[in-house]
Amino acid sequence: MSVLLESSSTSAAMRRNFWAGVWRVMKRKPSRLVGAVLMAGFAFMGVFGPMFYPDPLPRDPNMIIKPPSWEHWLGTDDQGRDVIALVVTGSRYVLLAALVTAVITVVVGTGIGLFSGFKRGRWDTVLMRLTDMKLTIPGLPLLLVLSTVWKFNSAVQMGSVLGLLSWGGVARAVRSQTLSLRERGFIEAARGLGLSTRHIVGKELLPSMAPYIAMNMLIAITAGVYAQVGLFFLGVLPYESNNWGQMLNTAVFRSGALTVPSALGYLLGPLLAILLLTLAIVLVVDAMDEIFNPRLREE
Template sequence: MLAIGLVGAVGPLLTGDPHAVSGAVLRPPSGAHWLGTTETGQDMLAQLTLATRGSVLVGLVVGAIATLVSILVGVVGGYVGGKTDETFSLVTNVVLVVPSLPLAIVIANYLDGGGLLVTILVIAMTTWAAPTRVLRAQARSVRERDYVTAAKASGERSWRIVCVEILPNLLPVVAAQFVFAVIFAVLTEAGLAFLGLAGFGSLTWGTLLYYAQNAQALILGAWWWFIPPGLLMAVFGCGLSLINFAIDEIIDPNLRSATRQRKASR
């Protein structure tokens, strides 16, 4: 994950212009072009580094937006309760009922692409509901703890109780939901781009696959055009999934004890 992040952050500064056209059309990897070229002679390594930055940016921004909204709706609603919680829960359930990817496809098709920002907002609109349900349930459980009751009795304001007493105890859950949102965002953006519904102003792994599919790279045998972005996408999702599993072990004491027993048996 660190290597992919470095490729996205530093790679575009070292690989030159990804949109520069040359006469070397559909060349396989060589010393001049380490990952070959496209049908218009563009360097695939330069395009891949810029696409890595775009996909990672989409994942992080969508993850941050979805996590922030889920905290505001789930944690605040779960703590306050009453009509506020019922209203938030109703809106969340409505969003959960509609399948996320088809809804994102419909919205993106209606907006006709619109650039990377619109793609981020579309994915964020369909991502926040699932983590909201989890955080709401956790907040409703934590608000009954003795230290929260003591904070209420001492006259602390509600916002301080949420920020100081409840939210720090939910950080492992928040981190796990953030990682899940990043994975979902990257895969959803790739799906929208592959269908031609994402904004094509910026390169991402999905847009590289879209261009490769349109140029019939598979039929032409230009494996260097579609395997690197697909492989990076798979490694990125796998790495985040492993991080999520590690966070689950931190959250769940039963998983921690099972891991210790496996290590002891070895």
């Protein structure tokens, strides 16, 4: 019983020390705190933001493509709807699709990379050739072809397709990390004790690579946002849901935002959202790099 209590207290102390270290790293550069706050803000906006607006958004024929004002800080669109309201309500589709993209990218890529790097031999050869084939397939042309037969009616569908087309790089990177870690002493000791492959991969290798995988997931979110916004901006997907890419397409090609000053706010709204989301992810990844890198913490 005393052993269990001692183990529990040790684990609690380690968690306290970890979070204390996280707080020190975040305080060292205030910009990292800004990034964390922005990330939390986007998460809140994606989950709860649309609840603050009626569905559909009210349209005012007398307010079509108006410049920014006290009532509409970024102006209105070609249907008289507030641009900020469009950005907020359109965030759910974009962020959910990006999250699904990142989860599938990381899960598939990490699974293949771990298994391939740890097993080596025939499995490694087969999986890496499959990965190489995946990396040679041009993503954008394939998405353009798929969009002609699949309308991507939901964010989950969009994220699933993007994720299944994006795991190659993660698989290659995780395999390289696995090849390095499998020669370390603690892995050799685990194999010497006769522990199963599932235990070694799940309990020894995976926790060691968790920070690297988490950073890849954040980067995959950014890539997912860019990919789907680009597709909607090009006009190859239907306008069945409000999102930032559809806003950019409408602002440029229907509202003339590049030549009409009053429509500039309609273009800036989604661009600012994408810029701030990217900035938040970059700042959080920078903080994570120092949190999980002992040499950086000591500098």
